[in-house]
Structure formats: structure tokens, C-alpha cells
Amino acid sequence: MKVFAIDLSVCNGCYCCQIACKDEHVANDWTPYAKPQPDTGQFWIGITELVRGQVPKVKVSYIPKMCHHCDDAPCIEQCKSDAIYKREDGLVIIDPEKCTGCKLCADTCPHNAIFFNEGLNIAQKCTGCAHLLDNDDEWEVPRCVDQCPTEALKFGEEEDLKDFIKDAEFLNPEAKTKSRLYYKNLPKKFVAGTLYDPAAKEVIIGASCVLKDNESGEIFKTETDNFGDFWFRGLKDNRAFTLTLEKDGKTKTIEDIKTEIDLSLGDIPMEQRKSAISQPATPGMFA
CATH class of the missing domain: 3.30.70.20 (Alpha-Beta Plaits)
Incomplete structure (x- = not known):
């Protein structure tokens, strides 16, 4: 056949x-x-x-x-x-x-x-x-x-x-x-963004990026590249995720990232303090 x-x-x-x-x-x-x-x-x-x-x-x-x-x-x-x-x-x-x-x-x-x-x-x-x-x-x-x-x-x-x-x-x-x-290789949802240091006005390279599926607990990991960019590909539709970004003891957490659509989180500033900061995600909210 x-x-x-x-x-x-x-x-x-x-x-x-x-x-x-x-x-x-x-x-x-x-x-x-x-x-x-x-x-x-x-x-x-x-x-x-x-x-x-x-x-x-x-x-x-x-x-x-x-x-x-x-x-x-x-x-x-x-x-x-x-x-x-x-x-x-x-x-x-x-x-x-x-x-x-x-x-x-x-x-x-x-x-x-x-x-x-x-x-x-x-x-x-x-x-x-x-x-x-x-x-x-x-x-x-x-x-x-x-x-x-x-x-x-x-x-x-x-x-x-x-x-x-x-x-x-x-x-x-x-x-x-x-x-x-x-x-x-049918298209699956992605979440992407760019991490930068607002004080130095430079992108942050090599930052740890951890994305957690809030429903299943599945963890996805990557690092920011030489342009400060990170990409998470192959994500399931209509799921909620929590993103944690960390570099040199500084941490930022973005909650309620939903893959109803493919998401570009825009330019994300790394806060200049060590305690985690949480906020909901909206497409292009940091642009």
C-alpha cells in the first residue's frame, strides 16, 4: 500500500x-x-x-x-x-x-x-x-x-x-x-524572548532559562545565546507555563505564559536584585 x-x-x-x-x-x-x-x-x-x-x-x-x-x-x-x-x-x-x-x-x-x-x-x-x-x-x-x-x-x-x-x-x-x-515536524507552539541588563544596556549571554509546564510539571531548559535570545520550541497547545531566568544570582520569574498562540515575550530586563519577581506574560509586553 x-x-x-x-x-x-x-x-x-x-x-x-x-x-x-x-x-x-x-x-x-x-x-x-x-x-x-x-x-x-x-x-x-x-x-x-x-x-x-x-x-x-x-x-x-x-x-x-x-x-x-x-x-x-x-x-x-x-x-x-x-x-x-x-x-x-x-x-x-x-x-x-x-x-x-x-x-x-x-x-x-x-x-x-x-x-x-x-x-x-x-x-x-x-x-x-x-x-x-x-x-x-x-x-x-x-x-x-x-x-x-x-x-x-x-x-x-x-x-x-x-x-x-x-x-x-x-x-x-x-x-x-x-x-x-x-x-x-508539524509546527508546535514556541515561547521566545531576549534577556538584557537595563543598567549596562547589554544583552545577557548564557543565562539559565527554565520553562515549567504547570499542568504536567515537565521541565524545558535552555540558555540565552550571544544575542541574549532564548527559544523554547515544540510546546503543547493551550498550556500554562512558568518561566524562570537566572544569571549570576539574579532571578526573574514570569508566570501564566499561555500557549494559545506562539509567543514572543519581547525584551526582558533582568532586575537588579536577587529576589524573584513574578508577573503575568503578555505577547510583546517587554518590547
Whole structure:
């Protein structure tokens, strides 16, 4: 059974996958796999740009999104014309000659991966370039995978990609559709800031930074770098944390840091006294 696997840590947002898909399917009729994709309005694989944090601590993540080729695909169940089927290799196909344009599949898909072609009155989506896999011995992967310059996109047998899959996640796990699209390094919440000495008007290098998850008690540790910056990455959503900063006997505590969003705590002055000072955190409060 085939699977798609995407490593977001090496996706640089070049859009080659999206362009390759357009090149392969726009103005090309691959019936019975798919009829031509419209010039505009549809991206059978598309890049979502996710901008996180607040200036100056900002990160941009790129997430390729496409059909999940689900093992438990609600679109197949909802199709009244038997136009949608799952192949033995795991790819889910919408037969353009059987589709009646009822739109039930597009309305049902929890991953928003099915599009409607108004001109042809049919539903359309990623086919995994099944027309190439079936009819051209030179092609072992879809066009999007072939054109990925960083090899962020992979396609192959589930067994061959088992080492990737064991550490991977689903993009939309709550849908419970048994997706065959696996992701590594999906964006997680971060907390960042810059520590400085207000008297010396210099950043503080090598300060101990300890972040505690108030619910689980889990501890995260790092130190400020040569720019006085600290970063805590990979944090869980909607959790409350307490941050303790320490350098040369001086301590500062910031409480009630909540990861409802990615947080830049701005410029944080280290108080010139040894007793801890507590205060709630607000994005950019020290900027």
C-alpha cells in the first residue's frame, strides 16, 4: 500500500510541488483517472504558509496539503454514483466519467481536499498521478514528489517508509479517516524572548532559562545565546507555563505564559536584585 510522507523541516516553500501538479494536470485529459484541472481555483497539492509569533521573534512554516487517500474515506461512503473508489495500492480516485456533480464528496471531506469543477460539473482532487504510475515504467512517484528539490515529499510503499511513519503525525487526526498522508515536524507552539541588563544596556549571554509546564510539571531548559535570545520550541497547545531566568544570582520569574498562540515575550530586563519577581506574560509586553 502506498503512502505519502512529508518532512516539514526541509520544506522551504518553493512551490515546486504545486507548480508540477498544475503542469501535469492543467489542459491535460487523463481520463479515466482525471479530466483537466482548471487553470485557477484548484490546487490538488497546495502550500499553506503559516506565520507564527510576534516581531521580532517570528517563524514561517510551509505545509503542503493534498488528498489524504484515507483508508476510511467518507467521500467513498457518501458518493451515490459509485464514482469514488480506493485502488489496491491505496490511492483514492474519483472516476470523472461516473461523477454526477452532486458535491456530496466535497461537502463530506474533512480535509477540504476535494474541489468542484463548475465547467465540467465534476468533483476533482489529487490522483497520486496514477496515470503515470500505471502507464509509464519510468515513473515511480507522482510529479509533485519528483519535483521536490529538498526531498521533503516522499511517496512509496508503507513498509519502505516505516522508519519515517513511526515518528510521524496526521495533519487532521480528529477526523479519524485513517489517513495515508504522514507528516514530520508539524509546527508546535514556541515561547521566545531576549534577556538584557537595563543598567549596562547589554544583552545577557548564557543565562539559565527554565520553562515549567504547570499542568504536567515537565521541565524545558535552555540558555540565552550571544544575542541574549532564548527559544523554547515544540510546546503543547493551550498550556500554562512558568518561566524562570537566572544569571549570576539574579532571578526573574514570569508566570501564566499561555500557549494559545506562539509567543514572543519581547525584551526582558533582568532586575537588579536577587529576589524573584513574578508577573503575568503578555505577547510583546517587554518590547
